[in-house]
Amino acid sequence: MKKLNRQEIFNIIQIGHKGDVASRTFDIFITATILINVLVMVLQTYEQFSPYADLLNALSLITILIFCVEYVLRIWTADLLYPEDSRPKAIVKFLLSFDGIVDLFTILPFFFLSGFVAFRILRVIRIFHLFRINGQYDSFAVIFSVLKEKRNQITSSLVILMILMLASSIGIYYAEHDAQPRVFRNAFSGIWWSVSTLLTVGYGDIYPITTAGRIMAILTGFLGVGVVAIPTGILSAGFVEHYAKMKLLNNFARDEQIDLLTIHVTEGHCWNGLKVSEIGVPDHFLPAIVTREGESMIPVQDLKLKIGDTVILAAEAYFSHTY
Template identity: 55%
Template sequence: MREKIFNIIQIGDKSNRISRAFDIFITITIVSNILVTFLQTFEELDFLSGFFFVVEVITLFIFCVEYVLRIWTADLLYPGMRKCRARLRFMVSFDGVVDILTIVPVFFLSGFVIFRMLRVARIFHLFRLNARYDSFNVITTVLYEKRNQIISSVFIVVILMLASSLCMYSVEHDAQPEVFRNAFSGVWWSMSTLLTVGYGDIYPITTLGRLMAICIAYLGVGVVAIPTGIISAGFVEQYQRKSSISNIQDADIKEIAEIFVDRRYAGKTVGEVQDEQQLTVFLILRDDLSILPQKDTLLKLNDIIVIRGRKGVS
């Protein structure tokens, strides 16, 4: 029973009707909860406050039940850990933190402002859709794989922002003491300039300041293009590498190929995938490791398996 519940709520097996129904149900629940949160801010809809309250209570109750079940099956999500450690690992994960931050504020709606602000955390439930649909999941996968390059590019942006803000403050402070009052005013201007937003509330009036602004604006175009190019290249690589295992039977695989493991087959053993898809798994690439597969080896999300179609299978 625990394994069945795990496959339904954690893995999202699209070949299972119950799992697909749960995916649709939880998606509707998340969207309904967030929609109600927005509609409650309209004074014109005060006459529906009772209905909104009922919907909010029902959806939060569903979140509570799902949270308990996900903790109960956490040891299956992290098979290499003990039950207590696996459950703690889930509770401090992104999904676990979002779940608890969504549930807790309902008990303190009339309390401190910080608890009422935590209601915003339920919006982050939309990221849970990544776990349900492979097309969305590609985004998080690309960001994770290119995280080092993205962090480096953001670091470059921060350095240029600080440098340009201090330069502009030095040049414009005497001419505009009320506008460029301190270094933070320069940071605000450099942010809007480097990121090509250009609010126009702060701008240089001296000749030297305007010349510097032209150079910084050109730098901003290039700086914004750096992370954009990294992410775009990551998408291209991901889509070239990502092949759906469900379409293997329809392809004539005569040579060895690499297959990207999505959530449909994450959690299944190598033997189960081989029997279902009529293929042979030679190697599993997991992070920086190369694993020789056994029939009882569990596949994990984002694994790459090196396979070859069996003879006679089209």
């Protein structure tokens, strides 16, 4: 039986591409393991399944052990994921990445006493493993791209929300403190009320009883509708712009009159493992589209190229004409 080397193991656990049977098999296997783990976690909350506690615990143990092995392998091959960094730096980079943190907190609570509430709550992080199902196809690249592109507008809207939250908390304190001194004891005791009102949740556990307080609640509710709509509209517009841009690029890519270069990233290719911002392209050309397993993606600067990717380069004149 052939012994797998580090590169082959890395290809299996990190890079799933068509034609790679082992990688595809691992993707299916790890996806099934994630789903089983989450299903077991849900079933363990039902009293009806208490007679099957031993079976559920055994399944949970098996899936956690699988995650442990995968976690160790990912650490072992971290320098292949970040080839531009030294091995210690690559390991630290992986440990602090989203996948690394989720992997750690998926297995960590299992090895501590279940009596600690904090560790039991950490088990919820296992659900974030479900991102792997879409993450391997880079579906979330669109979300992160839009968030990064609109981060200034989103930050501004969040600052406005925090200011209104503080203002409404102080306002409700002055309006309700005399009538409900135990509920609104200080300026910050109304934060919970202001959050639920501004976000139009309205749990009803804390509410104003004075006329001034009710007027304050009405104004806060109206402001909340508008403030919450701001980041929602920003994100919606960002997604529309992103997909409109992608559709436009695809249309140009099908036009034979456009100057295009098609680069296929194969094993050993100098672009394999590099970010779009790090690749060297011919003069007067820019990355226009990255195609991965039938999906077309905008080549954002942080997108890391993998084996099997197809990079379409378009002439700079096309970009200046289009935008």
